[in-house]
Amino acid sequence: MSVYDEYDMTIGIECHVQLATKTKLFSPADNDARDAEPNAKVHEIDWGLPGVLPVLNEEAVCLAVRAGKALNAAIAPISRFDRKHYFYPDLPKGYQISQMYQPIILAGHIDAPLEDDSVVKVRIHHAHLEEDAGKLTHFSDYSLVDLNRAGTPLIEIVSEPDIHSAAEARAYATELYRLMTYAGVTHGNLYHGNMRFDVNISVAKKGATELGKRAEVKNLNSFRSVERAAEYEFKRQVDLLESGEKVVQETRGWNDDKQITTSQRSKEDAQDYRYMPDADIPPIVLSDEEITDIQASVPTLPGEYRKRWKDLNLDFSVVNTILEHQPVAITLDSVVQDQGANDVAKRVFNWFSSVQADDIDIAAVASGLVGPQRLTELSEMVSSNKLSSTGAKDIFLALFDEIYKGMAPEDIAKEKNLLQVSDESAIATIVDEVLNDPASAASIADIKAGKDKAIGYLVGQIMKKSQGKANPSLAQKLIRERL
Amino acid sequence: MITIGHILSRIKSGESSAVQEVEAALERAKAHASYHALLELTPERALERAKLVDEGALTGKLAGVPFVVKDNFLAFGAPTTAASNMLRNFDAPYQATVVEKLEQEGAICIGKSNLDAFAHGGSTENSAFGPTNNAIDTTRVAGGSSGGSAVVTALDIVPFALGSDTGGSIRQPASFNGVYGIKPTYGTASRYGVVAMASSTDTMGCFAHTAEDTALVMGVMAGRDSKDMTSLPDFFDGSIHPMNPMKIGIIKETMDNSVDESVRAVTNTYADTLRAAGHTVEEVSLPIVNHALAMYYIIIPAEVSSNLARYDGVRYGHRSEAAKTLAEVYSLSRAEGFMSENKRRILIGSFVLSQGFFDAYYLQAQKARTLLIQGFEKLFETYDALLTPTAAAPAFKLGENTEDPLKMYMTDVMTVPASLAGLPAISVPAGTNEQGLPIGVQLVGPLQSDNTLLSLAASVEEPRS
Numbered sequence: 001m002s003v004y005d006e007y008d009m010t011i012g013i014e015c016h017v018q019l020a021t022k023t024k025l026f027s028p029a030d031n032d033a034r035d036a037e038p039n040a041k042v043h044e045i046d047w048g049l050p051g052v053l054p055v056l057n058e059e060a061v062c063l064a065v066r067a068g069k070a071l072n073a074a075i076a077p078i079s080r081f082d083r084k085h086y087f088y089p090d091l092p093k094g095y096q097i098s099q100m101y102q103p104i105i106l107a108g109h110i111d112a113p114l115e116d117d118s119v120v121k122v123r124i125h126h127a128h129l130e131e132d133a134g135k136l137t138h139f140s141d142y143s144l145v146d147l148n149r150a151g152t153p154l155i156e157i158v159s160e161p162d163i164h165s166a167a168e169a170r171a172y173a174t175e176l177y178r179l180m181t182y183a184g185v186t187h188g189n190l191y192h193g194n195m196r197f198d199v200n201i202s203v204a205k206k207g208a209t210e211l212g213k214r215a216e217v218k219n220l221n222s223f224r225s226v227e228r229a230a231e232y233e234f235k236r237q238v239d240l241l242e243s244g245e246k247v248v249q250e251t252r253g254w255n256d257d258k259q260i261t262t263s264q265r266s267k268e269d270a271q272d273y274r275y276m277p278d279a280d281i282p283p284i285v286l287s288d289e290e291i292t293d294i295q296a297s298v299p300t301l302p303g304e305y306r307k308r309w310k311d312l313n314l315d316f317s318v319v320n321t322i323l324e325h326q327p328v329a330i331t332l333d334s335v336v337q338d339q340g341a342n343d344v345a346k347r348v349f350n351w352f353s354s355v356q357a358d359d360i361d362i363a364a365v366a367s368g369l370v371g372p373q374r375l376t377e378l379s380e381m382v383s384s385n386k387l388s389s390t391g392a393k394d395i396f397l398a399l400f401d402e403i404y405k406g407m408a409p410e411d412i413a414k415e416k417n418l419l420q421v422s423d424e425s426a427i428a429t430i431v432d433e434v435l436n437d438p439a440s441a442a443s444i445a446d447i448k449a450g451k452d453k454a455i456g457y458l459v460g461q462i463m464k465k466s467q468g469k470a471n472p473s474l475a476q477k478l479i480r481e482r483l
Numbered sequence: 484m485i486t487i488g489h490i491l492s493r494i495k496s497g498e499s500s501a502v503q504e505v506e507a508a509l510e511r512a513k514a515h516a517s518y519h520a521l522l523e524l525t526p527e528r529a530l531e532r533a534k535l536v537d538e539g540a541l542t543g544k545l546a547g548v549p550f551v552v553k554d555n556f557l558a559f560g561a562p563t564t565a566a567s568n569m570l571r572n573f574d575a576p577y578q579a580t581v582v583e584k585l586e587q588e589g590a591i592c593i594g595k596s597n598l599d600a601f602a603h604g605g606s607t608e609n610s611a612f613g614p615t616n617n618a619i620d621t622t623r624v625a626g627g628s629s630g631g632s633a634v635v636t637a638l639d640i641v642p643f644a645l646g647s648d649t650g651g652s653i654r655q656p657a658s659f660n661g662v663y664g665i666k667p668t669y670g671t672a673s674r675y676g677v678v679a680m681a682s683s684t685d686t687m688g689c690f691a692h693t694a695e696d697t698a699l700v701m702g703v704m705a706g707r708d709s710k711d712m713t714s715l716p717d718f719f720d721g722s723i724h725p726m727n728p729m730k731i732g733i734i735k736e737t738m739d740n741s742v743d744e745s746v747r748a749v750t751n752t753y754a755d756t757l758r759a760a761g762h763t764v765e766e767v768s769l770p771i772v773n774h775a776l777a778m779y780y781i782i783i784p785a786e787v788s789s790n791l792a793r794y795d796g797v798r799y800g801h802r803s804e805a806a807k808t809l810a811e812v813y814s815l816s817r818a819e820g821f822m823s824e825n826k827r828r829i830l831i832g833s834f835v836l837s838q839g840f841f842d843a844y845y846l847q848a849q850k851a852r853t854l855l856i857q858g859f860e861k862l863f864e865t866y867d868a869l870l871t872p873t874a875a876a877p878a879f880k881l882g883e884n885t886e887d888p889l890k891m892y893m894t895d896v897m898t899v900p901a902s903l904a905g906l907p908a909i910s911v912p913a914g915t916n917e918q919g920l921p922i923g924v925q926l927v928g929p930l931q932s933d934n935t936l937l938s939l940a941a942s943v944e945e946p947r948s
Contacts, residue, residue, distance in 0.1 A: 044577060050570065051557045051579060051676040053711050083789055085836075087813050094792020143809075145797070148563065274836035276785055279682035282712055396845040 003242055007203045009234045010211050011163035013172060013226070014198040016154045016181050018132065019063045020187045025131045025153035026054030026097065026281075033148035034192055046151040048092030053280050056081075060153040061284055062294050063185045064104050064129050067155055069295040070179040071124050073108025078285050081129075081278040086271050089145045090134040098156075100275045103128035104284060105155065111303055112168070112175035115316050120168045123160040130154050155185070161200070161211070165233065168229035168410075173197055177223070178302045182326055190221050197226050202232040203241065212237065213247040217261050220254050229254050232261055305329055309349075311341035318353040327366035328352055334372040344379040351375075351396045361400045369406060370399045378409035385471050387409075391418040420471045424478070427462070427470050431478045434461045447483060455479060487548050487642045487696045489541045493725050494536075494547045501536035501547030501591065508549035508593050511640045520618045520625070520634035521551065524594040525560030528779070532591050532645060544703060546589030551635045551644040554595035555602055555678040556687075558582045558813055559639050559697035565678045566610040567600040569607040569794050569801045569820030580711070581645065581704045583686050586702050594823060596631025596644060600822040602652055602680045604628050608885055609824045618660045619921060623878040626656030629690070633660040636690040637921075643691040650779055650896025651874075653688045654910035658873035658923025659675050659910045662690050663697045663940070666898075667677025667933050669905035670715040671701070673708030682713075684902040694941035697909070701933065718931045728940040732767030732866040737897055743876040745916035750872045753913045753924045756943045757870075767866065770777065771858045772900045779899040781835050782850035787825075788832025794820060827888060856904045864928040868936060870926060871897050873910040877920035897925060907933040911940045 011311050021031050027045035030036075045052045047064045068075045082100040105127035111119045134150035136143050157176065163169050171209055177195055181188035188194050204212035215237070217229045237247045251259040309319065323329050332348055352360070364370045378395055381387040387395065395412050398404045403413045413419045421427055440461065446454035455476060462475045499507075509526050529549070535541035552558050555565040557575035564570045582592065599609035604907045606612040607630025615630040617623035618637035625634045629646030633656035636644045646653040648666035657664025665688040672687040679685060687704060693699040699762045702721015733754055738747055754764040796816030798804035803815030821829070835844035862869060874897055884891040901908035907930070910923040928936045 047798055049576065049799070050563065050565070050573065050678045050793075051575075053675050053679075053713075055710060055712055085789060085792055086793060087792070089795075089797050089809070092793060092798060096787055096796060272838045274788075274833060274838075275841070276789060276836050279786065280713065410811075 007238050008206050009203045010161045011169050012161035012200045013159045015157045016196045017186045018194045019060050019153040021059045021153050024151035025057050025060050027151050038146035040149045041265050064155050065294040066298050067185045068105040069298045070183040071108035074106040075291045078283050079104040080283045082275050082279045083278050084273045090136050098130035099128035112171040114171050122162045122172050125158045125160050127155045127157040166227045166230035169230045170223050173223045173226045182301050183298050196221050203237040213249045215252050217252045312346050321353040325362050331365050347379045348375045392472045421469045432460050484692050485639045485642050490548050501533040505533040505549050505694045515638050520615045520631040521594045522554050522597050523561035528560035529591050529593045541589050543588030549591050549593045550643045551594050551596050551641050552592050553629050553632045553646050556674040561595050565601050566598045568611045580673035580708045594728050599628035601825050602628040603824045609822050617878045626659035628652040630656045633690050636662045643689050645689050648686050649684050649903045651895045654873050654898050657910040659878035661921030664690050664910040665697050666908045668907040670713050672704040673711040673714045675710040679790040683785040698937045723941045724938040728761045729867040731764045731868050733870045734769050735766045736772050738869040746872045749914035749922040750924050760943050769858050771855050775900040776896050778848045778851045781844050784832035785836050785845050786829040787828040854904050859904050867924050868928045873923040873925040877916050901927045909936050
């Protein structure tokens, strides 16, 4: 038993989610600056010019209300904006508009599934709307400011400290990502920082009544780094305590190259943000009816799919792969709805989970070009022995191929000459040919001598002669009848 | 006295043209340069626009009428300085909504008027470019913070001028210079494009010679602006209505011995005039007004400290030449760009918002503010309007209060209650003291009663030539 086994870790996560709005939270500037020149998507409001006033983007409010549903949270009937003050060149007004006192999303929870098929339930403390800051790039003796991101709408989702392992932290982050993308709240482009995680970690001896001092690792932008940072911090903090030192409450950064966390600033440097209500923005007032209306269009969420697919007895990783792309999940769910939890449906899941992401075209699934009907047809051809499993997989990939675009599986099978011959008389002719071939004599003798495996050679020969179209089990049956 | 009506009828009759009116206004401005009411003239843009009026390409309710804009409104043609070193060279890239609205009606801005830097003050002595003199007695202050706009109106340079009023910045200088000044209901006119002082009480209004002109201009300025979420749907029709007998209360707490005798006399005379016109005027009590100044000087500095945070020397405005580090860019640029009064308010505001003090000061003041609002509401159940002096005394001497900030703050005592409650309030020129210094009275009404207040004032206005 290692010393680490004597400790528990406690984790709470704050996640910043950039909302998929057309314009910024308080200005008409374009919210999509992915390919833009620095400072090209900056309105006078975002510059913080004298005299400008914020105008709340209603689309952002709607997305927050949708997020609330995904988080199983109530929406505040009245929420308000506050100003958080600090001086930094990425913050043009000298304050960030946020929601300190009355956030729009109240307490909720999510269930994050783990690899061992268990689930960690993480309570959400609240989530609030706020604007993103700009970006600084530092050079040797100067820094450049890019305000393209300044004013991008965010919701900050604050969890309760319900997470107790690095794996759970990863599971939570991953599930949060799925929920927010499924609900259409964010584009979910992690590379562009659409979701950023601040992970608060503390350790304490097992059974201790008080939590330890926590460190906050800021600005993680991948599930992997969330997991790694938690692992690293756990070890670092336990090592500190074991060597008689103390953990200090501080903000730490994640060094992805070295896979370590480093100290950024301690609590003593903590700023006084001088929060105050923002008198420029009237409160957001939402009736139950409005909330219901907005949430009505939230599509089926991952948790619901998992429930519906339970009877398929799929591996955790298969379900995860399918859930990675919402259009795939929608399409496959429709197969399940139609077929029930049978082999036809299960086969389709396995196709999708066994191929490389690059081999399939999600857009073709989303557009319905490769839809439930085609996939069901293809799977049924295997059930009815029209296709071998290998042939079906081949055709599955062909569905995404430009050459076979829009064609029915049966037609592709014909074109590719993959239809299995299940006509007994046709196969019987080939079987007889093979059995009469002198080259088969040795195998026949082996089989008769009880070495049943030798039948494989004969079946192989039949497949070869039939150019792979013979139904192998039928061929086997015919061989046995004749011997 | 030149009114809007005079100018419009001269242009209409062909007696003059818009160009001639604008040229004449510019001449008058130059002739009165010694008052230092104007920081900049905008002759090029003004004459260009006047020409459009004469050509018939620009029409509207105020076509060809020259006016002046307080220099904390963003407007084209000259820098928008807010009378500060911080914005000394700031050229507005867009115009304030209310300036745009007036221009759409053909009004022609001829210049930018002086103010206390960032509108912090009650005398226009806090201007980084030097004080403005009172229009009647040049040894006295113009009042403030919209001192320049009050003086250009009083001196007949233009028939109306724009001001902003956060705690009395239009009403008090109106009183000191003998003109009308309106602080409309909070949200009546858009705040967009005006250098923000305190977001919860900033209002945009104007100075003019008559209630009718005041209503006309406010009618153009008023209305919902999609760029200002706190702006109200248009309720201001810009005209004067015939009055039925009204019930008016004089707030007795504003008429005690601390108020100059001449001011009390003028206020009482005005009350008599109202009575003679058939209105009922009686004394009422609103004890909480005694605490309004304390509330004001907690809440407003808090908002000021926040609204001035953007002036950091990074993107625009003054940046210290001496700054070598980021921290110095902030500290030196702000030290050099702000006046002492700006700094005083930033310090007070930062203090009352800081951890551990927020509840005791800011929240407490906001609670008291709610009581003040309720106090007014209660009175308006019985009374249609309230009467008080606009200022406790006529214009004081230049330099008289500059060493004593508290004494300076006291000059706002009559005007801040309506600001904190968001109520409409107008200052009406009502008389003079024995030295001939103007004295104004203040009429305060329920929310959105702006038209009524102006109509009430008009109903007892002495006909003037």
